[in-house]
């Protein structure tokens with residue numbers, strides 16, 4: 493049974509002006525998320541990601557469809573039971589949403605106070621959480637004394653306080669610089685690995701997905717337009733939306749001005765060689781070309797790491813007899829795809 497199962501979920505809001513059409517913020521979305529998975533949801537601003545988060549944690553009612561958590565449809569639950577389900581769902585935010593007037597310890601303790609955990613037990617739990625996120629020495633500091641990355645780590649500690657089985661991360665690294673983003677993503681990966689928490693990562697940044705999510709759903713105007721293993725979506729994006737996101741991370745094929753500059757700088761024909769992690773590598777490709785006596789030069793692209801798996805997209809300039817080039821390029825082995833860059 494999936495941990496979280498969305499089936500045909502829709503959410504529409506009333507029109508912003510009288511006589512207008514309702515806003516279909518989420519439109520017929522079905523997503524299956526397994527227990528212990530890190531599942532990404534990516535989309536541009538307005539795609540419906542935040543609305544989807546509010547539906548999953550029961551903050552807003554759906555217009556249609558069902559949301560099952562551990563097989564229980566939360567859209568049909570009475571308020572008391574919904575509250576219990578919601579205690580099993582932690583949440584972190586782009587702006588951290590810490591209480592400024594409370595110390596770090598006080599922030600992490602807050603959800604435990606709300607559920608009435610006794611003081612001594614609470615203190616021990618807070619210590620344990622702060623140790624887990626590496627901030628025990630900041631326990632008595634206040635949020636404004638911490639960096640953004642540290643504040644988000646406090647947000648994570650607070651979200652984990654009630655030992656949730658699900659963590660919803662809504663643009664959790666969007667306000668952070670790249671280095672701090674890495675630190676927070678590493679921590680989220682640990683939360684998943686060591687605590688077994690299922691994590692739903694909502695983002696508009698494809699590199700966040702590449703780093704942490706094994707599965708991804710691409711959203712566009714309220715709909716999931718593409719979904720699957722992150723590696724597959726990266727290496728074989730089907731929709732324009734997914735292709736645009738992939739381009740921001742994977743070293744794209746040269747086009748436009750970049751391609752013109754390459755042509756001006758290099759003689760010979762240009763080929764793009766792509767390979768997945770089926771045994772091929774850049775070293776093997778280069779060795780095979782050298783063995784075939786082909787004069788080549790790498791002019792664009794490189795090898796990317798997606799979820800710990802390689803994906804190569806190399807553009808080479810090749811000089812030599814057409815027949816020799818053809819033979820060399822057709823003998824690069826399985827898993828390697830060659831295409832001449834024309835135009």
Ligand SMILES: Nc1ncnc2c1ncn2[C@@H]1O[C@H](COP(=O)(O)OP(=O)(O)OP(=O)(O)O)[C@@H](O)[C@H]1O
Nearest residue numbers: 505515516517535536537538539540541542543544
């Ligand atoms: N409470 C609301 N009332 C009316 N319309 C809303 C409401 N919440 C969201 N919308 C609309 O629903 C659509 C999806 O919004 P949503 O915030 O879910 O997108 P998003 O992908 O999270 O984008 P962003 O990252 O900019 O928040 C938008 O057109 C938005 O204007």
